[in-house]
Amino acid sequence: MKPFESRGNLGKLLGFLLPLALLLWWYLGTRVGGTVLPSPGRVLDVLLHPGRELLASGSLLWGVYVSISRIVLGFGCAALVGIPAGLVMGSSILYRRLLSLTVEMARPLSAIALLPLSIIVFKGSSVASLLGLSSLRYTRHVLNELGLGMIFILFWGGVFPIILGTMQGVRSVRNLHLEAARTLGAGRMLTFTHVMVPSALPDIFHGLRLGIGRCWMVIIAAEMLPGTNSGIGYLLRYSYQLSRYDIMLACVVVIALIGALFAKGLEALGETSLVLRSKER
């Protein structure tokens, strides 16, 4: 007897059991009283009105918008640098020797640890000041919020998993496929673009997924540190300081959801290439 597996759809819902129990526990706890936590209903109320101005520092939506913009820029830079670097390091011994020591030394250094340094180096400059848009200085505009120091540590957090994933992918190209390409008359360029890169694609996506997860953790932590006044991490800390735990918990929920969304999105993108490689005989 396999009671849950046999009832196909019911079995799939099994994973929701624990979260629901937790939610119920929370709800009952707030009904009984004696807890500092707000009821699930109040948190839901914050979540359902994402455009509402909170604590005179922007809405939930604004916070999410700022944080995601930072991620897009920082993670984008990490991918833009990490993928080519991984490809080069994976396919050339010379470049691997040149770069791998640096990568290995830099990799364990946490991005958060670099935040003070990057604030000193980049001072207060943001994308807006970089573009010479000083007129935005005292307005609420997203370009103001894209601090270069923040972007740099996001880049730092995301780039290493991407480099290592890509390198791993290129190095695990099957020798049989390389030899086939060679006997079929393919030159270096065609072998690279049509054999090595597609073969490495599943690992590249794996690296990207790890990278964006790291970036998301880094950005929340960085926004919670003093010196920031925007982003979902900032809202989380500020609502905590003002004891607005309903807003604080809403932020936690949003952070969890967006993190999951990023990972799932990249997973779906990488799915096709993964399917093709795993079904290879």
Place this chain on the structure above:
Amino acid sequence: MEIALQARRLRKRYRKEGAGFDALGPVSLDVRKGEILAVLGPTGCGKTTLLRLIAGLEKPDGGEIAIPPSPSGEGPSVALVFQQGALFPWMTTLRNVEFPLKARRASSGNRRKRAMEVLEMVGISEFAHSYPYQLSGGMQQRAALARSLVYDPGLLLMDEPFGSLDAKTSQHLQEKTAEIQRRTGATIVFVTHDIEEAVFLGHRVLVLGHRPGRIEREEAIDLNHPRDRLSEGFTRWLLSLRSTFERLV
């Protein structure tokens, strides 16, 4: 008689953790234009090594290989059909077959036309847009054969291409190979450990012995293609080669 390949005193030695062993040779052989030369030998006799040397995937430790350039003026072109799994799993059958033409900078229209022609010839044109994992083992090897035939190589090397298939499929593909060879006049070196396969396909059969690989016996099979596996002549060759083969194993 025109020569498609001439190998003289080929030797190959492998080194494994300091200790070396002679995998091949010295071996000398000629491949004649338009023939199927079956190279028959037990496992580990260096027959795959021989093909890899000819294909240029490895360098010999001694001896030389001469492949005369094709009459069209291009350099020598050699194709190798691997044992299995050498199709690119991220490309459809058609794109796999087009790949060598892409390497030769053929226009995309010509590529498609020629690739479809060859897929038609090996009998899997209806799977042109399938990925390798969607094909059976036999279909995959047909696609691999098509990918090698598509650029009309001066010399086609086949390394136990049907060895991993079931007997029925394997026989069918042997017939297909013989038929394609008759139609195109391709020159083929076909490596196998299956005596029947060698007798069915080979205009000539070389029997290799091992450690180090060397030529034990060379025979011209005097049977007309297409060959009948049940004929008396066929059986006689089978028995005769088996007696040599048994002695080797």
